Amino acid sequence: MPDADRPRELPTRLLTDPEMIEACRVRDFARVFRLLRTRAGIYPSMIARRCELTPSRVGEVIAGRRQLLHMDVIERIADGLRIPGHMLGLARREWETPQALVVVQRGTPQVLEPDQPEAASLPSPEVDGILSLATRTTFSAATLDAFRSSIEDYWRRDDQHGGEALRPAVVGQLRHVVGLLKENRPTSIRNGLYGIAAELTRLTGWTHFDARQYSQARAYFTESLNLAKEIDDRQFMANVLACMSLQATYQDKPADSLALVSAAQDQARSSLGTTPRVLSMLSMREAFAHATLGNRYATHRAIGEAQGHFERIRTGDPDPPWVVYFDEPKLIVDTGIAHGQLGEAATAEPLIADALRREAESNQRSRAFHAFWLARTRLDQGKLDLACHTATWALESASVVSSERVTGHLREFYDRLAPYRQEPVALAFEARLRAVLQPVSGSLRP
Known part of the structure; x- marks a missing residue:
């Protein structure tokens, strides 16, 4: 197969584009094929070869004269064009990032850690039974608070020591929380558990990112998004997308970084409860993306927006716990780093030093x-x-x-x-x- 026809990952900016997401969701392949042509340079003849379709059939689909409904054809399209299975309502494809966490749509998430034998990470069935029994009789909102406190402690230890040694404990707690979701619970408790699972999943992804294990990190970040989507927590979805944007800068994909942080800002703006601190953090991530692209004007504008949002922070704002790290020293140092990325070293130095x-x-x-x-x-x-x-x-x-x-x-x-x-x-x-x-x-x- 010629190199141009070999399956390869689609650009992140296309996979996160709302139009592409919707077209895949409803399996509107005419629109999917047009988007592939205009935004990824994958032309009908290439689509035909990659998906084992005839060129005439692809042309008929694009013209709206034929629909693709057979599951085997849809699976060939997902595999040939590298469209993640969940976007087309399929199971995770074999070529996708190694499965780290599977979330069953509108169901109970399941955890799988491929790096370690499952038996070494999970409690025995007897212990699971005891925990389940205890949970049914004593679980309350206070238990949710205990989980959140442990997560805050995990993040402190992550910054002090790194995430490699921490990861088994985080994954173990994630497995336990997923197990709790199998029980019928009041909506407020269930939503709280989904939020905790989403944050534990993001933390696990972060530990992989910090170890430069980018494929695993992306898998966990994606599943964290899915968990947050279950409870429509748009601020948290924005946070995860911001993490993915930062990872893209490390992978030297500045265009993807900008697309991801733009998607994060869209999520944040669509939530009525988004706080100025969250908006400031997202604007600074946008500045990083522009700086990596070398766009001086856009970087300076985003820095100004980050500072403007930060000035509107007031005592008592209902900030999510995951954003409280973004304090004044963090704003200052990130401003300096953005200037440093642009080559404005004289401006960056005193900011970072301060x-x-x-x-x-x-x-x-x-x-x-x-x-x-x-x-x-x-x-x-x-x-x-x-x-x-x-x-x-x-x-x-x-x-x-x-x-x-x-x-x-x-x-x-x-x-x-x-x-x-x-x-x-x-x-x-x-x-x-x-x-x-x-x-x-x-x-x-x-």
Whole structure:
């Protein structure tokens, strides 16, 4: 099969386009095929070859003279065009991201962790029975609060130590919550459990993202969206889409990043309860996407919008717990990073330095990230000694956090030192970097 006809993933901006989503939902293949042609460059002849259809049949579908109703044909279309199964009302396809969590439409979600044997992660049937019995007799709104408190603790530990060691505990609790959803419960309790399951799923996706395991992260983020959709929590859906947008910037897909954060903002605006803090965070993610694309005007505009929303924050706003991390130091440091991405190092440096002075010492991963960015902006201005000193300081936080994203940033700084590799200060940084990274990775190279 020619390379152009080989199945490949469709652009995220197309898969998240409301028109494409609706066309797939109602299986309007005339519209699907037209969107593929105009927005992904997949022409009717290519559609025919990939889906094992005749060109004339594809042409008749596009012209509205034929409908495609047979399940085997619909499955060939999903597989040939790489349209995720859930978009067409099908089961997950074999080629899709390894299954991390399956949500049965309007039913009870089920959990599967492919990286570990199921028996090693789940309680025994006897323990499940005891837990189920206890739940039926004692479950209340206070139990939901206990779950939410544990999630907040997970996030604190994630920032202090990284998510790799944390993931088994998070997945274990997710399995337990999914089990609780099998019982008949009052609507308020059931909705609360769906929200908790959605946040645990997002956290699991985040731990994969932090480990640069992007396919697994995307699978969990997608299922987190599905769970939030069950209870129409649009603010949370916006949050998950913002996570996916950030991941796209790491995968060097800035157009996808912008499409995802735009979808996030649409969800947030459609919710009457969206708070200024949520809108500010989303505007800053938009600034990141524009900065990665090199669009200076749009980046500055998005930064201004983020600051404007932040100024409207008032004490007592009903902020969701997952956004309280976005405080003033976070706004300042993200503003500096966006300027740094644009190459505006002189503007970025004092902002990042100020935020670092105000950041909690317990947030080891964040401090490592931000110190890296400070070192980078200083290097971009030719401040070699100060840049290496800052990067060496960043290593102290990096050394106590298990995060491939952190080590990736530090390796990137090392690569930027290439023109100065023989300078004493650069050699000293390299020696310290090797001492920190080699016990884990064995190499300075990604």
